[in-house]
Amino acid sequence: MKITIKRKLKNSLLLLFAVSASALAQPKAVRTHQNFDAGWKFHLGHATDFTRDFNFGIGNNLFAKSGETAGTCIAIDYNDKEWTNVRLPHDWVVGLPFQYVKNDDIDSHGYKPVGRLFPENSIGWYRKTFQVAKADSGKRFEIQFDGIYRDSKIWVNGYYVGGHFSGYNSVSFDITDFIRFDKKNALVVRVDATEFEGWFYEGAGIYRHTWLNSYDNVHFKSEGGLFVHAAVDQKDAQVTVETTFENKGLSAATATVQSYLTDRNGKKIASGKELPVNVALRGEASVKDQITLKNAQLWDLDNPYLYKVVSLLKVNGKTIDSVKTRFGVRTFTFSSEKGFFLNGHPMKVQGVSCHQDHAGVGSALPDELQYYRVRLLKEMGVNAYRTTHNPPTPELLDACDSLGMLVMDETRLLTSGKEYEQQLRDLILRDRNHASIFMWSIGNEEYATQRTDIGKRIAQNQLMVQKSLDPTRESTYAANVGNVFKGVNEVIPIRGFNYNLHALDDYHAAHPEQPVIGTEVASTVTTRSIFVKDTVRAYVPDYDVTYPSWASTAETWWQITQKRPWFMGGFAWTGFDYRGEPTPYRWPNINSHFGIMDMCGFPKTVYYYYQSWWTDKDVLHIAPHWNWAGKEGQPIEVWVNTNAQDVELFLNGKSLGKKDMPRNGHLVWTVKYQPGKLTAVAHKNGRVIKSSVETTEAPARIVLTPSKKMMLANGEDATVVNVSVLDKKGREVPDAANLIRFDLRGDAAIIGVGNGDPSSHEPDQCTDGHWQRSLFGGKAQLIIRAGDKADQLTLTATGSGLEKQDLILKQVAGN
Structure with a gap:
């Protein structure tokens, strides 16, 4: 009788779990990984003045009673319309002005006014509101931060869900218990950057991606739930797939897990066994399988071939969770x-x-x-x-x-x-x-x-x-x-x-x-x-x-x-x-x-030293440039970096001598400066290669060179636009210092400018919408982030006395 009751109870629990899992196994229950970067609000707080830090820690103590946050910026209905709209990733420090303070920490962090000495710039608050459909109430929800600098505290709907002091590690929190379905939800993050971790620029804020994840109560663990590695056996590889699960449901769970491999294009090429999984209530379980991969392509520097592994968690034949990752076979x-x-x-x-x-x-x-x-x-x-x-x-x-x-x-x-x-x-x-x-x-x-x-x-x-x-x-x-x-x-x-x-x-x-x-x-x-x-x-x-x-x-x-x-x-x-x-x-x-x-x-010049001996490319680089007005007749040290066997240097057609290139070395000539053309002629494996630097005239025309001309209209894509100037003869002017102004039309945004000058105090981000940057060594750069709709973009660059240039970019629909 006792045995019969136990069996009936066990069968009832299994049936209950099977019904529950079956209901959750519909498409809505499959794992999602939603980018959560858009729609944030930001406001600086204050590290020492609570009245400028939204009364944090004073009066209505946010840790005294769970969820009692009325009247604070953590409350769901707090009015944040005066806060700044931002899209993650976001670093609030890069937009601050440079400020000299005689202090080792400030020096080592690039003279940005952040840290204990600058309490007004060292706390940041972020808010984001979102909705979750009631139809998804059977799922678990997790907020994932890939990086927050630095010590952070996170609330959902006024409930404190956790904190993280590292400025570099990823962290995630299960927020299922705090979700309001079919209603507004508020995610609030307080970031405290008063204390440094390193001795180099670190920035501050939610400076990496954020994600909202959802999955079944029985699921692959978020941290380390899938581990794949391969051992090479001649032409084949034995791929080991280790999966770890956890059960956040109301009863023990019985399921199966199966993994399969695909090529880089998603074509299924090998499958593992369907293995049973028993996960105790609030427990974890792990399963290991081996899959033979025939004629494996090895991941290498010149052929970085990546396979994919997909692991499926099933109950009664229906998938309730799945995870996938790329991996390479190499030794x-x-x-x-x-x-x-x-x-x-x-x-x-x-x-x-x-x-x-x-x-x-x-x-x-x-x-x-x-x-x-x-x-x-x-x-x-x-x-x-x-x-x-x-x-x-x-x-x-x-x-x-x-x-x-x-x-x-x-x-x-x-x-x-x-x-x-x-x-x-x-x-x-x-x-x-x-x-x-x-x-x-x-x-x-x-x-x-x-x-x-x-x-x-x-x-x-x-x-x-x-x-x-x-x-x-x-x-x-x-x-x-x-x-x-x-x-x-x-x-x-x-x-x-x-x-x-x-x-x-x-x-x-x-x-x-x-x-x-x-x-x-x-x-x-x-x-x-x-x-x-x-x-x-x-x-x-x-x-x-x-x-x-x-x-x-x-x-x-x-x-x-x-x-x-x-x-x-x-x-x-x-x-x-x-x-x-x-x-x-x-x-x-x-x-x-x-x-x-x-x-x-x-x-820089040393780049070409490394490129000479780290590649098989034809490298022949002359330093310095040849714009030295006022130094006529004075000696100039000329360096040549190359992987050729020998080099002969010419100034305005006259030979300055031929030298053999020492292995892993460089060549030097001392040349009395004359305007004109300095040319290097080298022999490499029986071939002649040439390079030259030439005295230029004044800058006349702007050149814009994008890393790509087409972006996806997903709010995340970007292109890097490098800026230079040419003289009337079409020669790049290597010492130009012109101020260049930029105007971008279309659904996209300039998010930063630079020029590589280690002593420039010009702003990296022009908050008034008037973007500009001076050239340094003839160059500058701007970064454009895509918008959310298909559009044609026009970037116009202008400068005093310079012919302007329009650059046309396209933004196409896609993820």
Whole structure:
């Protein structure tokens, strides 16, 4: 009798679950991932004056009684019509004026008035209202933030749903219990940027994408619910698909899960088994399957082939949840004797470290700008990107996956306290399916910790976390301690060297079993288009000669790398200039000189050194330009970077001598300046290649060069427009400094301007609608974000004494 009752109860529960699941298994119950970037309101608060911070924490205490927020800006019906309309991603700091304060934090963050010294600029409030149909009331709802800088608090309909102090990790919150169906809902976020995390420009605000997700009560976990990795077996690959589920329903759940693979075009090519899943009430369960992929195409830098895996969760044959992701099939090998191998082929890591900000937009980059920047790096010959010193935005990793760029993914801090261990877990769970990631980094230059026993124990913990979540990769740590085998270096699988390259040989000799990579190298400081040191305007010459005491030139580190087969290569500091750290100067500098390209992505001279030896392209570059009025007869140092075998230099047709190009080097001539034409003639593999620089006349005409002329009308797409000027003979004027004004007509918006000048205090964002920027070294840049409707756009550029130019862009319907 007892057994019978139990069976009846069990059958009743299963039937109840089956009916419930069947009802939810209709199309409306399938997982959705809705972009939530549009329709936000923004207002600055105040870090020390509650009357200017919407009385936050005073009077009606928002944490005293759940949901009692009447009369506050968190209330559903608060009148926010005076707030500013914004579209995410949004960085409120980039629009602030530059301000000099003698303070190390302000200096290192690019002289933007944010932080403890500027309470009036350091709190931001965001509001968004939205509706959810009553027909969707059977779903669960989750709000996902890809990045908020910094310490944030989130409310839905007056109910506090959670907070997040990291400025870089993604975070999500289940908001199901707080949703009002068929009524207005209010999502409110308070962002506190009074405290910095790094020593570089970080911005502030909801500066990455936001999403509203919905799914069934029984569903794949949002964090790490799908993990796919592949082992190569000759021509085939064994693809392992690991899925994890959770049950937020009212009873235990019985279901099945099945995964299948598609090619890059979505064609189904292999299927796994349909496996049973039992998930306890409020519990989790995991299932692992293996699928054979015949004749697998390997993901490589030149052929970044991406497959897709789709996993289906079913009840009674009906799909109640599905997830999918892209993945690549490839192998990584790290040898202490022979260096790094990708898919069995030896490869030097030709990498760059990068911060995440860009001219004009700060840290709030449109997705297209991520792809634009990665394309520029690949054009230079870069094959690896280090995400310094924090988790990147997911779209950067998508770009690296799609375009073929290896990634060293770095967490924010080396510490194993609960919060920072969780940050490492979140990073790995979020990013581990990306084909581009070949190595994790558990930290960077932790002076107080890295060479101690505490550092060793922290590292051991973080490494165990990494291996438990992703056994397919290795980790390194960016150590600036030279030939030291203490603390972190005792346990790290791959030793990372930050500079100190003089100690490489001794370290390798003492520890020949440990693979070695340059996690941060070079650090040449140069100012694009400036070839004479200028301590007033804080410029350094655009040659590979100036570097801080801890660093080296590009040529020095690359020659060291090439002579040591066991040294994997490394990551030059940095791919692009960035706001903050204006070494070797301070004010009036507001950004670094470290970049191989400036903040707009315009190449400096050292770019062509790397491109010469990192690519097989025909490279023949002359520096400087040849506009030197007033210096007639004076000596000018001329650098030639090329991968040709020899170069002969001519001035106005007269030979200045022929020289052989040293491998991984450059050539120099000292030339007495005469206006005219300086020409280099080189021989490469039996072919003649030529390049020249020429004295120009005054600027006469504006040229607008877009990264693309067609955008999707989705409110998210973007194009980068580079600006230059030509003289009457059609020659680009390399030292022009004209002020250029921009007017855009059509359903789109200019969202930022820049010119790469590290001492320019012109605004990145022109809030009065009158967009303009001066040329620096003959160049400027603006970024246009698409609108929401198909339209023809006209960008007009004008300048005093210059022929204007109209650029026609098209905006087409699509997602």
